[in-house]
Amino acid sequence: MNSNETLVPAQELALKNGARYPNESEEYRKARNALLAEEIELRRHIERVAQQRRALPLGGTVTGPYKFEGENGPADFADLFGDKQTLIIYSYMFGPQRQRPCPMCTSLLSSWDGEAKDVGQRAALAVVARSPIDRLIAFKKERGWQGLNLYTDLTGDYSRDYVSADDEDDTAINVFTRRDGTIRHFWSAEMGGATADPGQDPRGAPDPMPLWTILDMTPEGRGSDWYPKLDYRT
Incomplete structure (x- = not known):
């Protein structure tokens, strides 16, 4: 996305969404379109951050004999x-x-x-x-x-x-x-405990764990006391 491009407002794009599902209410559709506008803004912000990351000047020379x-x-x-x-x-x-x-x-x-x-x-x-x-x-x-x-x-x-x-x-x-x-x-990745928001585990943005991205799409979300295990057989 070119930073000089004029973007259609997210709310306007959301109204062009033709998705409808069986038996949904008007209340649901109104809330879903409002969420869609936020999702569009999030997508744009992710791209702006990615562009800013790619534009970083080069960091320090690696000199260690690792x-x-x-x-x-x-x-x-x-x-x-x-x-x-x-x-x-x-x-x-x-x-x-x-x-x-x-x-x-x-x-x-x-x-x-x-x-x-x-x-x-x-x-x-x-x-x-x-x-x-x-x-x-x-x-x-x-x-x-x-x-x-x-x-x-x-x-x-x-x-x-x-x-x-x-x-x-x-x-x-x-x-x-x-x-x-x-x-x-x-x-x-420099986001950690010092940069965490209240009530949230330290994590990056975008989160590199697909697990959390998937669970964030569910009504239960990622939760506050569940974490993956090495083995689910016991």
Whole structure:
């Protein structure tokens, strides 16, 4: 969407909506069209934010000699890019002190696994954790993941620089870019506890978890005391 384009007011677009469903009331249709106008405004705002994100100046140069081990052996930071110019790294809360990985991280990654090959057409996607690679691979097999590329942060240096300076086993999403042989930080998810609104869990916008996007379309919503599990058999 070009910022110079004149947009039709959202309320006007909503009135062009011809959707009607069996036995709906006028009260429902009026409320639904009002909601549709807000949804149109939300779509426009999401696009404005995406444009602003894409227009960010390049971040700091990546200088650390970060060392990883992947499913195919040792790797340095540049190796994680493969043949792409953009690298997305999800830091997975599965450090060696955990008996099992974080259920929320696992839920997100399970949804990303199905999109990984599509994402990989435009950017490299890597999942980095602090546990040994054989432990990560074992859980990958247990979960049935096929598309995700898992790596161990061998020294912890990457995680300390881009996830937690205090060496906490925390989650993060970071995006890096490689131009003319130089790797730079581009963007990271910075919404957390300090930026959370009252009564809401810390989360990004748009939320990277499809689970919440789906549940937000339901009358029950995402709730305030339900979270995904690693296993529903018990």
